[in-house]
Amino acid sequence: MDKFRIDGHKLLYHVPRVNDWMEGKNTYPIYMEISPAGNCNHRCVYCGLDFMKYQNRRLKTEVLRERLAELGRLGLKSIMYAGEGEPFLHPDMPLITELTRAAGIDPAFTTNGVLLDEARAARVLPVTSWIKVSINAGTKATYAAVHGCKEGDFDTVLGNMRRAAALRRATKVPCTLGMQILLLPENSREVTTLAGIARDIGMDYLVVKPYSQHPQSETTKYAGISYEQHAPLADELAAYDTKDFQVIFRMQAMRRWDAAGKRYGCCLALPFWSYIDAGGGVWGCSVYLSDDRFYYGSIYENTFEEIWTGERRMNSLAWVREKLDISQCRVNCRMDAVNQYLWELKNPPAHVNFI
Numbered sequence: 001m002d003k004f005r006i007d008g009h010k011l012l013y014h015v016p017r018v019n020d021w022m023e024g025k026n027t028y029p030i031y032m033e034i035s036p037a038g039n040c041n042h043r044c045v046y047c048g049l050d051f052m053k054y055q056n057r058r059l060k061t062e063v064l065r066e067r068l069a070e071l072g073r074l075g076l077k078s079i080m081y082a083g084e085g086e087p088f089l090h091p092d093m094p095l096i097t098e099l100t101r102a103a104g105i106d107p108a109f110t111t112n113g114v115l116l117d118e119a120r121a122a123r124v125l126p127v128t129s130w131i132k133v134s135i136n137a138g139t140k141a142t143y144a145a146v147h148g149c150k151e152g153d154f155d156t157v158l159g160n161m162r163r164a165a166a167l168r169r170a171t172k173v174p175c176t177l178g179m180q181i182l183l184l185p186e187n188s189r190e191v192t193t194l195a196g197i198a199r200d201i202g203m204d205y206l207v208v209k210p211y212s213q214h215p216q217s218e219t220t221k222y223a224g225i226s227y228e229q230h231a232p233l234a235d236e237l238a239a240y241d242t243k244d245f246q247v248i249f250r251m252q253a254m255r256r257w258d259a260a261g262k263r264y265g266c267c268l269a270l271p272f273w274s275y276i277d278a279g280g281g282v283w284g285c286s287v288y289l290s291d292d293r294f295y296y297g298s299i300y301e302n303t304f305e306e307i308w309t310g311e312r313r314m315n316s317l318a319w320v321r322e323k324l325d326i327s328q329c330r331v332n333c334r335m336d337a338v339n340q341y342l343w344e345l346k347n348p349p350a351h352v353n354f355i
Contacts, residue, residue: 035083
């Protein structure tokens with residue numbers, strides 16, 4: 001059982017906000033993704049954001065300080081720091097994490113973990129909800145080939161996460177620590193190896209997820225990948241589960257990828273989340289970065305409230321509702337399960353009173 005609901009969604013725990021949306025009220029996002037840094041220290045072979053060109057830019061800390069306080073007042077609940085680059089390349093990332101928590105917002109990270117050394121971990125763990133490390137192999141040679149980095153980074157990441165787990169035990173902070181592997185032909189035989197490593201160094205989980213082709217990505221190597229033959233791997237990985245560790249094999253997402261279809265008629269999820277890029281731009285969807293139809297404004301020029309209630313965003317939502325062809329969207333986008341849920345609320349089947 002996926003106790004973190006990683007293969008599903010958690011919008012059903014925000015009934016008042018969903019009810020406001022159902023009644024047509026302005027709804028501020030519950031969840032946001034922020035890219036603190038535009039560049040990355042790895043060049044993963046599957047990277048969906050390669051079209052962003054790994055720009056050497058950073059969010060301005062003092063502007064972000066103001067916007068975080070504002071976002072907390074507006075009701076934002078969580079921020080995942082990840083984006084088009086490696087978040088810990090931002091020199092102020094520990095401070096930004098502390099500012100996020102001080103604003104009443106839950107911070108989290110998706111990172112390659114190379115820069116999550118002991119000093120950074122000591123500051124971010126006490127104020128962070130979860131940290132998920134992308135580590136796409138069970139051996140250093142395959143890791144270097146998939147991540148486009150030197151082999152030594154594999155040992156660095158494992159050492160960093162082992163120390164983070166030890167620090168968590170010593171300080172009794174509640175931060176969840178996990179790893180994630182994107183299932184590819186290159187690493188499919190090493191998933192069990194990584195599961196054993198993740199369990200033994202003190203992680204809470206290992207997520208095994210499918211590839212998802214980004215519509216704008218320059219990389220198309222895995223566009224035709226299929227996961228049907230990997231279904232037996234789920235049973236094999238279950239043997240690594242303990243009371244403290246779980247392998248989350250994202251079977252539902254793999255089935256959606258193989259089916260390549262959507263069970264809803266349009267994208268309804270945009271009011272509940274947003275994305276801020278490393279240049280301060282606010283976007284309706286990270287799949288359409290650089291597409292002006294999804295651009296809402298800049299946190300350097302306006303408050304978030306002005307951006308969220310502005311004409312540009314209203315026009316974007318109308319275009320998405322009336323003209324966006326969702327068959328061109330990314331399969332298994334982050335809001336896919338949320339969209340299925342919202343579509344059923346808006347378009348209930350027959351006999352719903354027979355609960």
